Amino acid sequence: MEEEDQLAEEDLTLLLSEKALHDAAKRNEVEKMQDLIRVGVNVRAKNRVERKALHWAAGAGNEQAVRLLLQRDRHLDEEDSFGMNALLLAAWFGHLKVLQVLVAHGAELTWENKNGLTMLHCAAQRGHTKVLEFIMEDLEDLSLDRVDKAGKTAFLLAAEHGQLEVVEYLIGMGCTHDLKDKEGNTALHLAAKHGGCEVLRRILETGLDVDQRNTDGRTALHMAVDEDHSACVELLLRSGCNANAQTNKGLNALHFTAQRGFVNMTVLMLEAKTNTDVVDSQNRxxxxxxxxxxxxDVTRLLLDAGCDLDIPDKVRRRVCPYGCCYYGYYGDGLNLNTA
Structure with missing residues (x-):
């Protein structure tokens, strides 16, 4: 190494030559990498997030750079500060050939990052079906229903992130459809929450209970309404979901539209004959x-729908016929609160 090799200003954990190796690995500049290795640059040098040249090459899908580094760096399972090793980065970014090279060199197949994501989870979440096919059809002893630290399987992650092709593939591979994550969410909950209408449609075709509740008592309908995903709501209603389902706190779909001020969603739920007078745990x-x-606007829609004005909440407040104020009796007098 040259004596004047200094720390790289943008990353004070790396020498300039080490930073140059990282940059070359990102760009698949194999000849430059060979020159740097020839003069003794440390191929395992890590930056401030514990990432080394092999991580960059794998994440960028640079097969030649990966092969070169593996000749000098046998520590192919070393992780960065996020728990991502070269194998997981290749799966995350969908680089099948690099993944195959790493597997052939003995990479740990069941490695997981700090969130418990395996290469199966990474590929499913990011929508890399070809990578999934290799993992499931060419490798052994990999559980299709393995969960991450949030309790999510590859199927749940694919549903959550709207990866229709992956959802189709995993269903075809025989994944368990009705598993729940640690919050009690099924694939239906996650697809509905994130507005994946086509994914939601495909999951409904598996026969999954449309009214399953999570730990808060929410159904897929509540999730879709709360995020204003009207297409998902319409699909759930056509699929026979309970428009009057209530959460553990007594909230129905109209409580959610009222809370969020969603005018069009309120109209949709009123057309579905959702109960306007159901009360939550606060009698609201x-x-x-x-x-x-x-x-x-939502207040006026509810008033026009003929909701009951005589229902008091827990502190005996009611809404006036014009929807402009709360009022209630406190002690001996009338207390008006402008709404």
């Missing part, structure tokens, strides 16, 4: 919530 109707949040 959707009207109470809409008025308290100053969502005047």
């Amino acid at each position: 109707t959707p009207l109470h919530i809409a008025a308290s949040k100053h969502h005047s």
Whole structure:
């Protein structure tokens, strides 16, 4: 090494020559990498997030650079500060050939990052079906239903991230459809929450219970309504979901639209004959919530739907016929609270 080799200013954990090796690995500049290795650059040198040249080459899909580094760096399972090793980075970015090279060199197949993601989870979440096919069809002893630290399988992650092709593939491979994550969410909950309408449609075709509840008592309908995904809501309603399902706190779909001020969603749920007068754990109707949040358009829709104005909440407040204020009796007098 040359004596004047200094620390790289942008990453004070690397020498300039080591930084040059990382950059060359990212760009698959094999000849430059060979020159640097020839003069003694440390191929295992890591930057501030514990990433080395092999990580960069694998993540970029640079097969030649990976092969060169593996001649000098046998520590192919070393992880960065996120728990990602070369194998997981290749799976995450969908680089099948690099993944195959790493497997052939003895990479640990069941490696997981700090969130418990394996290469199967990484490929499923990112939508890399070809990588999944290699993992499931060419490798052995890999569980299709293995969960990460949030309790999510590859199928749940694919549903959550709207990866329709992956969802189709995993269903075809025989994954378990009705598993729940640590929050009690099924694939239906996750697809509905994130607006993956086509994914939701495919999962419904498996016969999964459309009204399953998570740990908060929410159904897929509640998740879709709360995120204003009208296409998902319409699909769930056509699939026969319970439009009046209530959460553990007594909230129905209209409580969610009232809380969020979603006008079109309120119209949709009113057309579905959702109960306007159901009360939550605080004895609040959707009207109470809409008025308290100053969502005047939603308040007017609920009033026009004929909701009951005589229902008091837990502190005996009601909404006036014009939807402009709360009022209630406290002691001997009338207390008006502008909504």
